[in-house]
Amino acid sequence: xxxxxxxxxxxxxxxxxxxxxxxxxxxxxxxxxxxxxxxxxxxxxxxxxxxxxxxxxxxxxxxxxxxxxxxxxxxxxxxxxxxxxxxxxxxxxxxxxxxxxxxxxxxxxxxxxxxxxxxxxxxxxxxxxxxxxxxxxxxxxxxxxxxxxxxxxxxxxxxxxxxxxxxxxxxxxxxxxxxxxxxxxxxxxxxxxxxxxxxxxxxxxxxxxxxxxxxxxxxxxxxxxxxxxxxxxxxxxxxxxxxxxxxxxxxxxxxxxxxxxxxxxxxxxxxxxxxxxxxxxxxxxxxxxxxxxxxxxxxxxxxxxxxxxxxxxxxxxxxxxxxxxxxxxxxxxxxxxxxxxxxxxxxxxxxxxxxxxxxxxxxxxxxxxxxxxxxxxxxxxxxxxxxxxxxxxxxxxxxxxxxxxxxxxxxxxxxxxxxxxxxxxxxxx
Numbered sequence: 443x444x445x446x447x448x449x450x451x452x453x454x455x456x457x458x459x460x461x462x463x464x465x466x467x468x469x470x471x472x473x474x475x476x477x478x479x480x481x482x483x484x485x486x487x488x489x490x491x492x493x494x495x496x497x498x499x500x501x502x503x504x505x506x507x508x509x510x511x512x513x514x515x516x517x518x519x520x521x522x523x524x525x526x527x528x529x530x531x532x533x534x535x536x537x538x539x540x541x542x543x544x545x546x547x548x549x550x551x552x553x554x555x556x557x558x559x560x561x562x563x564x565x566x567x568x569x570x571x572x573x574x575x576x577x578x579x580x581x582x583x584x585x586x587x588x589x590x591x592x593x594x595x596x597x598x599x600x601x602x603x604x605x606x607x608x609x610x611x612x613x614x615x616x617x618x619x620x621x622x623x624x625x626x627x628x629x630x631x632x633x634x635x636x637x638x639x640x641x642x643x644x645x646x647x648x649x650x651x652x653x654x655x656x657x658x659x660x661x662x663x664x665x666x667x668x669x670x671x672x673x674x675x676x677x678x679x680x681x682x683x684x685x686x687x688x689x690x691x692x693x694x695x696x697x698x699x700x701x702x703x704x705x706x707x708x709x710x711x712x713x714x715x716x717x718x719x720x721x722x723x724x725x726x727x728x729x730x731x732x733x734x735x736x737x738x739x740x741x742x743x744x745x746x747x748x749x750x751x752x753x754x755x756x757x758x759x760x761x762x763x764x765x766x767x768x769x770x771x772x773x774x775x776x777x778x779x780x781x782x783x784x785x786x787x788x789x790x791x792x793x794x795x796x797x798x799x800x801x802x803x804x805x806x807x808x809x810x811x812x813x814x815x816x817x818x819x820x821x822x823x824x825x826x827x828x829x830x831x832x833x834x835x836x837x838x839x840x841x842x843x844x845x846x847x848x849x850x851x852x853x854x855x856x857x858x859x860x861x862x863x864x865x866x867x868x869x870x871x
Contacts, residue, residue: 515818516825530808531815534771535822537806538738542769543575543827546733548724548835552749553581554741558589559598559621560813563675566820571678574830575823576738578724579679579686580745583694586654586676586686587631588618593661593674594634596627628695634664635699645709649716651685655836657696658686683834685724687717689748721748722755723846724835729764730845736769740812746772760846761853770805773815 506522513521516535523532542549551570557563563585570576591598601622610617614625638644638660644653658680665677672678679686691697691712700710728735739746756764808815835842 514825515821519818519822527809530806531810531818534773534806534808534815535819535826537769537771537804538819539823539826541804542736542738542771543823543830544734545830546731547736547769548728548733548833549575549577550724550735550737550749551576551579552737552739552741552745553579553585554743554745555582555812556584556588556618556621557740557812557816558585558592558675559618559623561592561598562813562816563589564592564673566816567675568672568678569824570820571675571682571684572829573824574682574832575827576684577833578684578721578835580721580748581686581688582743582745583688583691583696586657586688587695589675590631590634590657590661591623591627593665593677594631595664595668595670595673596623596630598623598627632695632699634660635696636703639700639703639710640708647711647713647716649720649839650687650691650712650714651717651720651836651839653691653710653712654686654688655680682832683836684832685720685836685839687721687748689717689744693744717748718751718755719846720839720843722752722760723839723842725752725767726756726762726764726846726849727838727842730849734768737767737771739770739772739774740816742772742774760850762849763853768804771808772806773808773810773812773819775809775811 504524506524509518509522519532519535523529541547551567553567557567567576588598599622601617601620603617603620605617605622607617610622615622616625616628635657638657643656654676658674658676658678661674662672662677662680665671665673672681676686678684688694691714692701697712700708700712703710725735737749739749750767753764753766756762
């Protein structure tokens with residue numbers, strides 16, 4: 443057993459090595475002797491680099507090159523984003539580009555916050571989809587509604603957040619913080635959705651992915667007619683067969699227009715049961731196909747939960763053996779200590795079975811505004827990673843659902859241990 447000095451192991455804090463827990467007077471004397479250049483001061487434990495073999499000091503030294511103004515965004519991230527949330531953004535970009543974008547990883551993206559009104563659908567999300575870097579999406583309905591404005595040739599404008607909202611109301615101008623647009627943009631977009639949803643192909647129960655795919659088809663045709671190119675996320679997802687789900691179909695102007703048409707006899711119904719099972723089937727298919735599942739979460743809220751609940755749906759509810767998502771990358775400004783899901787950490791998600799505990803090193807939370815992080819992440823990924831083959835998951839929905847049903851039936855047919863019978867259910871919590 444090693445001898446102790448001052449309550450600490452001599453093997454760790456003795457031998458003249460500098461340590462905050464070691465002998466202060468001796469360490470001070472050696473440091474001063476080194477500075478004076480005294481003979482022998484850099485021997486016998488006097489070297490100031492004596493701890494550089496510590497596992498805690500294996501990270502790259504902070505020694506960045508000077509910023510010249512000629513760097514690419516990717517070079518700047520790798521070379522200058524070294525600590526704090528800049529460091530977390532670098533880790534996020536590197537995780538996404540170097541691991542999550544491997545060909546065998548299925549990437550699910552969640553969208554929360556007013557991202558598409560700020561133009562991030564056109565500038566960042568569409569390029570990610572077309573490069574094969576996003577395979578399926580869960581979004582708020584609001585993001586998809588405001589995305590549609592652009593596909594219809596309607597305009598949004600930069601404004602001043604300090605403007606009087608009373609004056610804006612009088613002039614028929616709607617504000618999303620510092621984004622302004624004409625009130626008629628809402629009326630025109632509402633009219634578009636009501637017109638297409640009256641079509642016979644909408645008159646049935648369907649998943650939100652089916653619904654958005656149909657909407658994307660019509661938006662793409664409008665873009666073609668106007669000759670404006672691909673401006674809409676819905677349109678791009680339709681072309682690339684990327685399924686888009688929404689966790690709360692009634693919580694947006696799109697859902698409000700579906701509800702309005704029900705009053706006139708419309709039979710379009712977005713079925714949340716289909717969404718829950720389809721999203722679970724996507725994750726299961728990724729794993730059973732010998733690949734991995736990665737999640738890229740922008741913000742938090744209901745889309746984050748809907749994305750992560752796929753694993754508890756597979757394991758806890760359907761009784762299918764699984765371990766959780768393999769990669770977790772979140773950009774958020776929410777704190778974890780308030781108890782809200784938006785700020786819940788990947789470590790907490792492990793306790794629910796949402797994240798594979800063995801993959802926690804491949805989890806990054808970047809505390810940053812998504813409008814800052816997303817363009818940088820997109821630029822980095824496109825600069826560092828070649829495009830991937832599109833997985834076209836929308837076209838494979840029935841195949842993936844058949845596989846989910848098959849595994850559920852096998853799991854349900856297995857005999858249950860006595861300790862797991864319903865007599866135990868009241869004691870679950």
